[in-house]
Amino acid sequence: MPGLDVFEEANRQLIICNACRYCEGYCPVFRAIETRRDFQRGDVFYLSNLCHDCRACYYACMYTPPHEFAINIPKILAEARIETYERFSWPGFLGRAFKHRGVTVFLAAAAIAVVTILSLALIPPGTLFAAHLGPGAFYEVVPYFAMVAGGLILFFYGIAVWLRGGAQFWSETRSALQQPGGFKAFAAAAGAALGLRYLKGGGPGCFYPGERPSAARRVYHSLTFWGLVLDFISTTLAFIYQDFLHLLPPYALGSAPVIFGAVGGVALILGTGGLLWFKMKSDPDPAGVGAPGMDYVFLVALGMVALTGMFTLVLRETSAMGSLLVLHLAFIAALFLTAPYGKFVHAVYRTLAVIRYEGEQGQAHPSSHP
Ligand code: SF4
Numbered sequence: 173m174p175g176l177d178v179f180e181e182a183n184r185q186l187i188i189c190n191a192c193r194y195c196e197g198y199c200p201v202f203r204a205i206e207t208r209r210d211f212q213r214g215d216v217f218y219l220s221n222l223c224h225d226c227r228a229c230y231y232a233c234m235y236t237p238p239h240e241f242a243i244n245i246p247k248i249l250a251e252a253r254i255e256t257y258e259r260f261s262w263p264g265f266l267g268r269a270f271k272h273r274g275v276t277v278f279l280a281a282a283a284i285a286v287v288t289i290l291s292l293a294l295i296p297p298g299t300l301f302a303a304h305l306g307p308g309a310f311y312e313v314v315p316y317f318a319m320v321a322g323g324l325i326l327f328f329y330g331i332a333v334w335l336r337g338g339a340q341f342w343s344e345t346r347s348a349l350q351q352p353g354g355f356k357a358f359a360a361a362a363g364a365a366l367g368l369r370y371l372k373g374g375g376p377g378c379f380y381p382g383e384r385p386s387a388a389r390r391v392y393h394s395l396t397f398w399g400l401v402l403d404f405i406s407t408t409l410a411f412i413y414q415d416f417l418h419l420l421p422p423y424a425l426g427s428a429p430v431i432f433g434a435v436g437g438v439a440l441i442l443g444t445g446g447l448l449w450f451k452m453k454s455d456p457d458p459a460g461v462g463a464p465g466m467d468y469v470f471l472v473a474l475g476m477v478a479l480t481g482m483f484t485l486v487l488r489e490t491s492a493m494g495s496l497l498v499l500h501l502a503f504i505a506a507l508f509l510t511a512p513y514g515k516f517v518h519a520v521y522r523t524l525a526v527i528r529y530e531g532e533q534g535q536a537h538p539s540s541h542p
């Protein structure tokens with residue numbers, strides 16, 4: 173409704189949904205609203221991050237515009253999510269990245285430019301554009317210390333921002349209705365998150381890219397999620413090989429780090445590619461203002477990390493390895509620098525919202541809850 177801010181508008185729509193309850197079988201959001209009579213700011217933060225944007229309720233609703241009730245739950249909850257991300261971001265001025273794609277693009281471009289310029293300035297052309305073979309070949313181009321120090325600084329910076337935001341979110345979404353729920357709630361939430369249970373959109377799948385449900389979004393999301401997990405395992409194994417077994421990379425094609433990394437890389441390319449295609453094709457009416465821009469930057473950066481990683485693997489014995497390695501590190505820097513100010517944050521707030529939900533449902537239905 174014109175004149176209402178995001179929280180007032182979410183409150184208005186959720187009160188109508190609570191009277192209607194037609195969509196209560198679709199997702200946890202509708203089961204969670206049944207325990208509330210009106211919706212404070214903390215409730216809206218919580219419910220908006222419980223929403224998985226499957227859009228089932230939008231296509232089922234008989235009160236969407238042009239009806240005078242003007243109900244559009246996926247859109248208003250997407251806009252409330254952006255408010256969450258911005259509010260719990262640190263430093264505050266970088267929180268603007270969630271509403272203005274230009275800020276995220278600038279951060280990503282700055283990271284890529286810094287890594288590229290430093291590499292061109294510090295690595296002699298005869299080294300950068302030559303073939304390097306045998307153990308330690310990558311470190312002949314970029315020294316181990318430079319590679320690890322840059323990555324770890326950005327990695328721990330992102331983790332610190334997430335932890336700070338997650339703690340604030342947890343505190344502000346607490347209400348008399350919501351108790352932590354203990355280990356049981358945490359285990360149930362972990363199962364839901366790992367299996368992407370709520371991306372089933374009430375059963376048949378999410379309504380992407382159009383009005384028909386399908387499992388495709390869940391498949392692309394799973395490929396992206398498990399691709400990241402496999403690549404993390406690959407990096408951890410490479411660390412063990414190098415620092416405990418004293419075996420320097422590159423490793424044989426049949427070795428565990430390469431197998432995990434390659435399978436993860438292919439999964440990431442397919443997953444991010446599919447999600448990007450969905451973004452471009454999907455119905456804009458249920459999308460929140462500003463949200464798609466943030467999603468594009470994240471998916472492109474993640475997809476490019478996977479793509480340049482795969483090219484580096486395939487061409488590692490050629491003279492292209494040096495420039496591909498630098499490009500790969502530049503995209504990793506862009507991904508890490510934008511991670512606290514882009515779509516990555518949804519993993520933090522959504523997981524916390526699902527833990528809250530599982531705890532709340534466990535209290536509301538102690539005998540039926542797993
Ligand atoms: S989205 Fe529409 S149909 Fe679904 S509960 Fe709300 S008002 Fe009812």
Ligand code: SF4
Pocket residue numbers: 195198199200201202222223224225226227228229230245246249373
């Ligand atoms: S878009 Fe999907 S997840 Fe979000 S409130 Fe509607 S049915 Fe629930």
